[in-house]
Amino acid sequence: MSGQYRYQQLEHWLRQGITEQRWRAGERLPSIRTLCQERGLSKATVQHALQRLEAQGLLEARPKAGYFVAVKPAMVPAPSGSFPNGLASGVGETQAAVEPPRLVNVSDLLLDIMRRSAAFDLLPGPNSDDLPPGIVALNRCVGRALRRQRGADYQYYDDPAGDSTLREQIALHNARRGWPVQPNQLCITSGCQHALFLALMATCQPGDVVAVESPGFYGVLQLLQQLELRVVEVPTSVATGMDMDALADVLKRWDVRACVVSPAFATPGGALMPIAARQRLLDLAQQHNLAIIEDDIYADTAQSTAPDPLKAMDADNRVILCSSFSKSLSRDLRLGWVSGARWHGRIQHLKLVTQLASSRFLQQGVAVFMADGSYGAHLRRQRQQLRTNRDQLLAQLHSWPGPVRASVPEGGLAAWVELPGHVDTLAAYPLGLEQGVVITPGPLFSVSGQFSHCLRISFAHGWDAKRMAALAQLASVLNL
Amino acid sequence: MSGQYRYQQLEHWLRQGITEQRWRAGERLPSIRTLCQERGLSKATVQHALQRLEAQGLLEARPKAGYFVAVKPAMVPAPSGSFPNGLASGVGETQAAVEPPRLVNVSDLLLDIMRRSAAFDLLPGPNSDDLPPGIVALNRCVGRALRRQRGADYQYYDDPAGDSTLREQIALHNARRGWPVQPNQLCITSGCQHALFLALMATCQPGDVVAVESPGFYGVLQLLQQLELRVVEVPTSVATGMDMDALADVLKRWDVRACVVSPAFATPGGALMPIAARQRLLDLAQQHNLAIIEDDIYADTAQSTAPDPLKAMDADNRVILCSSFSKSLSRDLRLGWVSGARWHGRIQHLKLVTQLASSRFLQQGVAVFMADGSYGAHLRRQRQQLRTNRDQLLAQLHSWPGPVRASVPEGGLAAWVELPGHVDTLAAYPLGLEQGVVITPGPLFSVSGQFSHCLRISFAHGWDAKRMAALAQLASVLNL
Numbered sequence: 001m002s003g004q005y006r007y008q009q010l011e012h013w014l015r016q017g018i019t020e021q022r023w024r025a026g027e028r029l030p031s032i033r034t035l036c037q038e039r040g041l042s043k044a045t046v047q048h049a050l051q052r053l054e055a056q057g058l059l060e061a062r063p064k065a066g067y068f069v070a071v072k073p074a075m076v077p078a079p080s081g082s083f084p085n086g087l088a089s090g091v092g093e094t095q096a097a098v099e100p101p102r103l104v105n106v107s108d109l110l111l112d113i114m115r116r117s118a119a120f121d122l123l124p125g126p127n128s129d130d131l132p133p134g135i136v137a138l139n140r141c142v143g144r145a146l147r148r149q150r151g152a153d154y155q156y157y158d159d160p161a162g163d164s165t166l167r168e169q170i171a172l173h174n175a176r177r178g179w180p181v182q183p184n185q186l187c188i189t190s191g192c193q194h195a196l197f198l199a200l201m202a203t204c205q206p207g208d209v210v211a212v213e214s215p216g217f218y219g220v221l222q223l224l225q226q227l228e229l230r231v232v233e234v235p236t237s238v239a240t241g242m243d244m245d246a247l248a249d250v251l252k253r254w255d256v257r258a259c260v261v262s263p264a265f266a267t268p269g270g271a272l273m274p275i276a277a278r279q280r281l282l283d284l285a286q287q288h289n290l291a292i293i294e295d296d297i298y299a300d301t302a303q304s305t306a307p308d309p310l311k312a313m314d315a316d317n318r319v320i321l322c323s324s325f326s327k328s329l330s331r332d333l334r335l336g337w338v339s340g341a342r343w344h345g346r347i348q349h350l351k352l353v354t355q356l357a358s359s360r361f362l363q364q365g366v367a368v369f370m371a372d373g374s375y376g377a378h379l380r381r382q383r384q385q386l387r388t389n390r391d392q393l394l395a396q397l398h399s400w401p402g403p404v405r406a407s408v409p410e411g412g413l414a415a416w417v418e419l420p421g422h423v424d425t426l427a428a429y430p431l432g433l434e435q436g437v438v439i440t441p442g443p444l445f446s447v448s449g450q451f452s453h454c455l456r457i458s459f460a461h462g463w464d465a466k467r468m469a470a471l472a473q474l475a476s477v478l479n480l
Numbered sequence: 481m482s483g484q485y486r487y488q489q490l491e492h493w494l495r496q497g498i499t500e501q502r503w504r505a506g507e508r509l510p511s512i513r514t515l516c517q518e519r520g521l522s523k524a525t526v527q528h529a530l531q532r533l534e535a536q537g538l539l540e541a542r543p544k545a546g547y548f549v550a551v552k553p554a555m556v557p558a559p560s561g562s563f564p565n566g567l568a569s570g571v572g573e574t575q576a577a578v579e580p581p582r583l584v585n586v587s588d589l590l591l592d593i594m595r596r597s598a599a600f601d602l603l604p605g606p607n608s609d610d611l612p613p614g615i616v617a618l619n620r621c622v623g624r625a626l627r628r629q630r631g632a633d634y635q636y637y638d639d640p641a642g643d644s645t646l647r648e649q650i651a652l653h654n655a656r657r658g659w660p661v662q663p664n665q666l667c668i669t670s671g672c673q674h675a676l677f678l679a680l681m682a683t684c685q686p687g688d689v690v691a692v693e694s695p696g697f698y699g700v701l702q703l704l705q706q707l708e709l710r711v712v713e714v715p716t717s718v719a720t721g722m723d724m725d726a727l728a729d730v731l732k733r734w735d736v737r738a739c740v741v742s743p744a745f746a747t748p749g750g751a752l753m754p755i756a757a758r759q760r761l762l763d764l765a766q767q768h769n770l771a772i773i774e775d776d777i778y779a780d781t782a783q784s785t786a787p788d789p790l791k792a793m794d795a796d797n798r799v800i801l802c803s804s805f806s807k808s809l810s811r812d813l814r815l816g817w818v819s820g821a822r823w824h825g826r827i828q829h830l831k832l833v834t835q836l837a838s839s840r841f842l843q844q845g846v847a848v849f850m851a852d853g854s855y856g857a858h859l860r861r862q863r864q865q866l867r868t869n870r871d872q873l874l875a876q877l878h879s880w881p882g883p884v885r886a887s888v889p890e891g892g893l894a895a896w897v898e899l900p901g902h903v904d905t906l907a908a909y910p911l912g913l914e915q916g917v918v919i920t921p922g923p924l925f926s927v928s929g930q931f932s933h934c935l936r937i938s939f940a941h942g943w944d945a946k947r948m949a950a951l952a953q954l955a956s957v958l959n960l
Contacts, residue, residue: 222833353702354677
């Protein structure tokens with residue numbers, strides 16, 4: 001043990017204790033204070049060792065309760081469907097008839113919103129606040145990785161699959177969620193959208209039909225348009241996700257090639273698919289020979305434990321998991337990953353051919369950030385913050401005049417809001433702009449023209465006085 | 481002027497002097513020593529100001545001669561076709577008959593070479609040398625950009641077109657080469673391969689015919705395969721580029737949609753297209769309504785002045801320029817750009833839809849690196865180094881037994897070597913591997929099976945003792 005740092009010695013001792021069942025699965029470890037006293041260590045050293053073990057999936061941190069020996073996390077229960085604070089329930093119930101497959105034409109409005117960097121902010125603009133501690137730590141790790149570049153590193157492209165240290169960390173992180181993925185089953189991408197693009201390119205030909213959630217993620221609709229795929233929109237609850245009866249019906253009527261779903265906290269409403277629906281989806285996929293493309297990007301925004309991915313139940317090797325750090329850590333990293341099931345070889349080849357490689361120092365920086373427990377610590381802080389942000393939003397909506405219904409997501413960055421039928425959120429968009437308020441109207445989340453009385457409101461940002469004022473203005477812009 | 485740094489004051493004074501023609505185009509500025517003495521400044525301050533003016537395109541640095549007021553750089557003359565050191569001439573003369581369009585099937589060998597990070601290194605392996613000063617400066621700039629992140633920057637995606645400060649610098653850099661591009665005509669990509677991919681996706685449909693150089697860049701062949709485009713290979717000289725008579729003939733016989741060319745130092749041989757051929761290419765493009773996709777990635781590896789891009793002559797708005805920093809600065813940045821001519825809107829939209837955005841801090845770091853003249857200084861040092869590397873390679877080849885012919889490129893990172901007809905470079909590949917030597921056999925640069933007696937040898941890396949030994953081994957592996 002000589003030559004090891006003190007935190008490494010403690011880490012080793014704790015790991016041994018867990019292996020030898022000195023502490024069993026689910027049991028609480030001695031407190032940080034106790035460990036400091038008994039082992040003669042500083043608080044920082046003890047915390048560092050605990051965070052590293054957490055990052056390795058051996059421990060679980062529970063706020064204000066301490067560190068526990070990890071058990072395979074259970075599925076988070078689906079939202080009950082009842083709303084706190086007197087908000088009406090039943091949001092996102094499926095009523096629309098399914099329309100036949102068609103080519104996609106996404107509105108220019110979306111491009112305008114994206115150009116304003118406003119997809120997740122009512123009130124985009126310069127911000128001079130201090131960085132949160134997780135981002136400071138991340139930047140430090142990336143900076144250190146840069147300074148560690150040696151020799152002719154800069155003259156070589158990275159492995160097309162991505163840096164192995166980052167793939168190991170992402171594999172460990174997912175193993176903790178109950179998906180024991182191997183690093184060689186992962187390919188690093190330039191974000192989740194890039195992963196979805198590769199997955200669709202690898203599984204579909206122009207003209208093929210793809211089933212998607214409705215309302216669902218506009219980025220997928222844009223991809224279908226570019227790849228000249230036909231879409232069939234499956235009614236989707238913003239509480240429990242895609243309606244499996246409706247999907248079964250769609251699969252009987254049309255030859256569907258792939259289905260894009262977001263089982264964990266789907267945008268726009270934050271739906272969480274119950275286990276029974278997940279199993280049914282996999283059964284249907286096998287029966288109809290579908291590729292399932294799982295958008296897992298919101299999993300780490302869970303306000304309690306991140307649910308298992310659908311991919312963890314994929315006995316038939318037909319679920320392609322796509323994800324990235326953009327929602328849980330930083331949108332500016334542009335690092336995502338894909339695990340391509342039976343199409344993985346083709347996906348990895350497509351990544352190589354269309355982009356060669358990813359930036360190695362950036363990946364190595366993030367890998368260190370994950371390995372030393374900083375990512376876990378960041379998620380714990382953020383979890384708390386997101387729950388607070390969500391509750392403040394719901395409380396505010398409660399004070400709006402007229403019948404307003406909103407989803408109550410247990411994860412994700414936004415709630416789906418249904419307004420009285422006369423409200424036209426598309427018409428309200430330019431009115432909002434005049435006051436500096438950028439809204440995300442409901443019709444963006446479908447190609448059908450539905451949802452004009454709905455909108456997605458983000459709670460990714462803290463409700464400071466200015467954003468609170470913007471939210472209040474929004475009620476008048478919407479003519480409530 | 482108060483509040484300005486001293487280098488800014490000097491920069492201002494010099495710029496004024498140039499505007500007022502105190503020094504005219506092509507004239508030498510006072511020496512650094514004179515400026516230090518007359519203005520009472522340190523050498524570092526004077527150099528900083530001069531480098532900044534160079535980066536802005538107002539000055540040109542000539543090694544050991546000083547700084548000159550820039551004139552629009554003239555076209556670099558094409559290589560004469562005669563070889564120094566007794567090497568035989570006539571390499572890459574066009575003899576092969578043109579074959580009809582076909583779908584592409586790139587060999588797995590290429591993937592193997594890429595996995596070994598060996599496309600530009602005979603002898604890949606760990607390297608613990610110090611970083612060159614240009615990369616140290618680059619990393620410092622990127623690290624600083626990271627530390628300058630403020631507030632919620634990490635919560636926003638970058639502008640899909642890319643960071644405006646980087647686009648401004650790339651525009652300035654190209655304006656110096658005689659192509660007065662505006663920042664809004666540029667879109668940042670994840671490297672040149674990504675730019676080529678977007679350009680082909682925006683201009684072609686599956687089954688379309690694309691004309692390419694032969695021998696030419698295998699990355700383009702891989703893209704054509706993935707996009708299900710048909711290729712027609714146009715005989716290409718490794719001294720003067722694509723044969724325009726052959727192209728004219730191809731265009732008469734088949735309905736060609738796009739033509740990918742690399743007028744400045746094309747791989748594998750480093751060809752430089754003469755102006756007359758460039759003009760003829762543009763005329764043919766207009767006549768046959770072609771999209772021209774210009775791969776400009778090697779321009780900044782010029783051993784003297786970087787030639788104008790073909791794009792600078794593009795009166796008809798049909799040349800899509802693709803480039804990146806991978807050959808001239810670092811392969812690990814994964815930053816490139818595209819200027820999409822009449823297809824620019826579609827290309828930018830494709831970038832947004834398939835990848836959302838690029839990493840902002842990385843772009844800002846590179847922009848500062850360019851703005852403060854460090855990129856120019858890096859290119860000057862590298863230019864010298866590349867010429868030395870090339871000359872050492874050619875001298876070594878001269879000592880090989882048997883008739884060996886090699887191109888003598890004035891830019892790029894490799895020479896094209898023609899061996900006696902009996903040599904089979906594909907068969908030599910595994911033999912080389914056994915000795916740790918990775919070669920790039922000629923057949924990789926075509927889909928026709930031609931060029932089996934040729935190979936590309938890189939001079940990107942310095943010829944240290946180990947690489948020199950590998951090069952000597954190569955002669956025996958090739959059974960010369």
